[in-house]
Amino acid sequence: MPRRACLSCLLVLLWLVGASQIIAAPPNIVVILVDDMGYGDPTCFNPNSKIPTPHIDSLAREGRRFTDAHAPGPLCHMSRYGLITGEYPFRTDVTRWPTEPLVQQDTFTLATLAKRAGYRTAMVGKWHLGFKESGYEHRLPGGPLDCGFDSFFGMRASTDIPPYFYIRGDRAVELPTDHIDDQFSDGWSKIQGVRTLSGGIAPSLKLPDVLPRFTDEAIEVISGHPQDAQEPLFLYVALPAPHTPWLPSSEFAGKSSASLYGDFAMMIDAQIGRILQALTDAQMADDTLVVFTSDNGPCWHPADVERFDHDAVGGLKGMKADAWEGGHRMPFIIRWPGHVAPSSTSEQLVCFTDLMATFASLLGVELPPQAGPDSFDFSPALLMQADLTSTQPAPMREQFVMRAGSAPSMMTIRSGDWKLITQLGSGGFSPPRIVRPGPDDPAGQLYNLAEDLGETTNLYATHPDIVAQLETELRSIMDAGRSRSVSARVDAATLKGKVMCGYQGWFNCEGDGADLGWTHWSRNNRRTMGPGNVTVDLWPDLTEFTEEERFATEFQLADGAPAEVFSSANRATVLRHFQWMQDYGLDGVFLQRFANGLKSGAMLEHKNKVLAHVREGAAQTGRCYALMYDLSGLRGGGVARVYNDWHGLVQTQGMTKDAGYVHHEGKPLVAIWGIGFNDGRKYTLEECQRLIASLKDDGCAIMLGVPTGWREGVRDATNDPLLQEIVAMADIISPWTVGRYQTPAQATNHGEAFWTPDQQWCLQHEIDFLPVAFPGFSWHNLKGAELDAIPRLGGEFLWSQVVAAKQAGCEMLYVAMFDEVDEGTAIFKCTNNTPVGEDIQFLTYEGLPSDHYLKIVGQAARTLRGEIPLRTSLQQ
Known part of the structure; x- marks a missing residue:
């Protein structure tokens, strides 16, 4: 209560100063990352969505939607690596995750940052960044506890990747001694439906129970945090849905107009509502900054759009793993009562890696030189007034670089309105993955997203100067080992002030x-x-x-x-x-x-x-x-x-x-x-x-x-x-x-x-x-x-x-x-x-x-x- 009272005392001042905020006391922070939800699934991002998402929509009404936010990679482990480390995942070998930790010892993470700012840190849900595995009966090093979190309850990866077992701290709750067979759904592709791969499973674990169990654990963390605690709470909740297997409970079965997928997405929305209600019940809602987003695009084919009249990517091109926008442009909302204007929207280019520099700015923590090499502070775009027609802050991030999910040689760079993909094809799950150019074909793809957000017209051949410029910027970012200095660019539009x-x-x-x-x-x-x-x-x-x-x-x-x-x-x-x-x-x-x-x-x-x-x-x-x-x-x-x-x-x-x-x-x-x-x-x-x-x-x-x-x-x-x-x-x-x-x-x-x-x-x-x-x-x-x-x-x-x-x-x-x-x-x-x-x-x-x-x-x-x-x- 005293922290909330102090915070509210400066409310008027905070609204007056806009982007130059003074934070009397650090807020609680809850980051909710869902799995494989598309840009067009929440109705607050796509009014034509066939999936009711009232709780996600409530976050948008009470906070700020970012319409140009991107996962640092279009697959689960890539995206999570960037979020936790502030570093682009192409800078490491993400294929090591099944047996080795992707986050190296002594890496400065979001949890490290929160600890440095005096937070109690907790994680619940899907890790998918690897452990040093030497048998599940042993300790699992390299996970959340070794990356700055005080507590962890979750699973090693997705609920369709065996073995399936819960982890508390750095130990298996129950060993995966039973076996489960492959499961797939008729009428869906192999990456959709109830897809579950065969492997070991803990005897008491039931896959339909995983999602609500994670919500229960997150609520327990919130309710167990003392109201008068000197330490604010940093909670990272990684919900494993609507990733396959699509397992909606009976309460949601048949309730959406987007079949099994839509029903499961509705269930996700309900779990988010439970977490938000827990914050209210604990009298923490007014003191809590909530981030909601998804890790990558959906598994939703063009045929599914036609079949159900539901566009999970909201008019974008592509899907999960793709270099196209549907693979990585994500719904992204931040609610922070008294600081973030309600029902507001920002077009600022944002990547998940940016949470580290932004939180550091808000909390007054100086990042070490090696920390968050691809992280940019977007707090001015977060904290500015709701009237976006007034003084818009200068762009904080002007470039975004990503490796495609299924084609390691395919790179993407976004700079301003221009987007370059270095090869032809999706680079991901959409066919064709790779296209070999013919004698008269362009070697890659170039799109002007301001004019062609759907990436329908390839301008590669007609703008060689733009291609050359973006190739130079891409090479520089890749070679430099960091991009923060690239995007924190001096305004070259005038010599005045220089x-x-x-x-x-x-x-x-x-x-x-x-x-x-x-x-x-x-x-x-x-x-x-x-x-x-x-x-x-x-x-x-x-x-x-x-x-x-x-x-x-x-x-x-x-x-x-x-x-x-x-x-x-x-x-x-x-x-x-x-x-x-x-x-x-x-x-x-x-x-x-x-x-x-x-x-x-x-x-x-x-x-x-x-x-x-x-x-x-x-x-x-x-x-x-x-x-x-x-x-x-x-x-x-x-x-x-x-x-x-x-x-x-x-x-x-x-x-x-x-x-x-x-x-x-x-x-x-x-x-x-x-x-x-x-x-x-x-x-x-x-x-x-x-x-x-x-x-x-x-x-x-x-x-x-x-x-x-x-x-x-x-x-x-x-x-x-x-x-x-x-x-x-x-x-x-x-x-x-x-x-x-x-x-x-x-x-x-x-x-x-x-x-x-x-x-x-x-x-x-x-x-x-x-x-x-x-x-x-x-x-x-x-x-x-x-x-x-x-x-x-x-x-x-x-x-x-x-x-x-x-x-x-x-x-x-x-x-x-x-x-x-x-x-x-x-x-x-x-x-x-x-x-x-x-x-x-x-x-x-x-x-x-x-x-x-x-x-x-x-x-x-x-x-x-x-x-x-x-x-x-x-x-x-």
């Missing part, structure tokens, strides 16, 4: 396969990198790098070990860099694409390889990226190659259709850097104007990298009037400032003297403004200049520019650079353990951690967006 970094990606090593030697590490790239042949002032921290990513130089560290560097040609290294961006909250990068390296040959091949890695890294980590063409070094007439390169990338590779490619004002963004400088460049402003006009004709948004004095034609800028005409064509203006000031005080003055009037001018001309900040500068090994010419001051120099940009009213920021160790401007992980030797000098991070500047830039992004207050100093 802190972007420049990404050079121009480092090569001898032996990296690019045939470019030690480019950008050394002065002579064909000589070994070592003393006297080096151009960088910072040394990368390779502590986390694999052996394949490391390239030894002739420099030595203080302990005598060879100093090593990385190559940007290495896929794993670029993906690692993007993982750092995700880890520290960096929004993304402008990939530098120097125009003087766009001729055919090894340099262009390297640039294209790095671009491919960046695209994959952005997809894998949910970061965004855009191309920045640097015109530096071009001769007269050379600017035209930029358009040819851009046009080729867009047309042949579909780059701008990547989910992570930055758009601005609805148009793909391309940056052109190096326009209007007065340093004697060979290419002309007329060339630049023609380039920009062509790109705008193609529907691009243009960001121009210009000199600091661009607005008045002073300092580093030409005073040619044509520069002003070009500036007027831009969508974003970004003045270069590296080296233009050297101390925090000078940075503050620069912001007042240049950025503030620049920002005001841009507002007047409806152009956006992107200032450039940098952490420090050094040109010692590259140019022979003073080491640490512009000191970093522990990050205060960089932060002073963040403050200046914020105070000037800027809505975006460019940090130069992510990886440029050449000029000492890198913000990625660099080491304090640099090479040593006579006349050898390198910068360090002043003894600070190697991720110090990544953290600062992450804080800058949050500050710029107003997520945290502005601090005028890092020490504040």
Whole structure:
């Protein structure tokens, strides 16, 4: 009672704050998972259903229906694995379940999470995730008790999979010493009706009694939970129906219009009603979050739809085990009085794996790094107000990946409205399972679910760009071992609110396969990198790098070990860099694409390889990226190659259709850097104007990298009037400032003297403004200049520019650079353990951690967006 009183005290506050909930006391949680019930079975999801489901419907009236919720696999054991672990089941060998536990020791589970939040945990029903079996007379390790549950009563698998016996805790209640024969039903397929496979059975166990017995046990758990308990209750009820055998009791026989199946589904609904009534009787209903769903699609053929006029998948295609929607799109309802709006609906894409991150968010538990790798917090979509026409939260999950139930080689990825199935056929129980494509047939299936939820029109052949994009995303998710970072994606629809970094990606090593030697590490790239042949002032921290990513130089560290560097040609290294961006909250990068390296040959091949890695890294980590063409070094007439390169990338590779490619004002963004400088460049402003006009004709948004004095034609800028005409064509203006000031005080003055009037001018001309900040500068090994010419001051120099940009009213920021160790401007992980030797000098991070500047830039992004207050100093 006291917990309920505390909770109700904040009721008004909770409704006001919507998705940003404050939970005074954790609720009881009851997860009800039924077995093989289709999306179209409950009448609250399908008004034409022939199966009355009053108790499931009551949950929908009192809670929120999710209409785009999915099982992580279209079979029982696959689905349950994802629900319990927050991990896609394709990441493990689910076929091991008959003799081995699928959930490995020390895996963080839903029950582990609940225990960490102070819950008493209980499970009742069908486990189907395996035990370490060595005879049923012995303890059964690896089950619920070893996965965080305090108690368990249930069965090892379905009621048509022998042997049949009850388990309490980790011991058989009664050994399966009797025998039962195969049973099937006339007029039904082999996967329907009273299907029961022969095998051992406990003498006192009667299969028709299993469903009500599990309900009785669940009610006993609820009624036995003290009302004044300090521990809330977490109860997972896995009811084994309407999975075969269909065994409705006499009370329900013949009561539905969907024959034996419908009668059994009615009985399931009644059991759910008994559980809900038990919560009411125990005075727990108001304090309990109830989740209802099914583990996978039904065993219901198209012929059954015609025969009984009941569509168990509610207009979807397919059935249990299929890659089609009927196999995995599930009825999904959450009721939580006072927190979830009654009679409400959400179209948010949800997977069962998401319960872990969502519960963690609601209960204030921080998930360990390895926990719930495919789990996303959908609590904003759960807790928002009933008026869905108002501010809808940004999507929490944008992708969903699944392996088909009966075709291990068939994978499915859903991204936005698009769904790709990698082969032809159902991949499950619907015939044909696999179709071998003919010479002119598509290799797989592509559907736009927003326009074709029934998956009737295969668009695979007509949208190769979408197929390629989804294949890249799928490969990234499968290779990464986790997807949470993929779907927690930065909004690439605008540059506003972003802190972007420049990404050079121009480092090569001898032996990296690019045939470019030690480019950008050394002065002579064909000589070994070592003393006297080096151009960088910072040394990368390779502590986390694999052996394949490391390239030894002739420099030595203080302990005598060879100093090593990385190559940007290495896929794993670029993906690692993007993982750092995700880890520290960096929004993304402008990939530098120097125009003087766009001729055919090894340099262009390297640039294209790095671009491919960046695209994959952005997809894998949910970061965004855009191309920045640097015109530096071009001769007269050379600017035209930029358009040819851009046009080729867009047309042949579909780059701008990547989910992570930055758009601005609805148009793909391309940056052109190096326009209007007065340093004697060979290419002309007329060339630049023609380039920009062509790109705008193609529907691009243009960001121009210009000199600091661009607005008045002073300092580093030409005073040619044509520069002003070009500036007027831009969508974003970004003045270069590296080296233009050297101390925090000078940075503050620069912001007042240049950025503030620049920002005001841009507002007047409806152009956006992107200032450039940098952490420090050094040109010692590259140019022979003073080491640490512009000191970093522990990050205060960089932060002073963040403050200046914020105070000037800027809505975006460019940090130069992510990886440029050449000029000492890198913000990625660099080491304090640099090479040593006579006349050898390198910068360090002043003894600070190697991720110090990544953290600062992450804080800058949050500050710029107003997520945290502005601090005028890092020490504040």
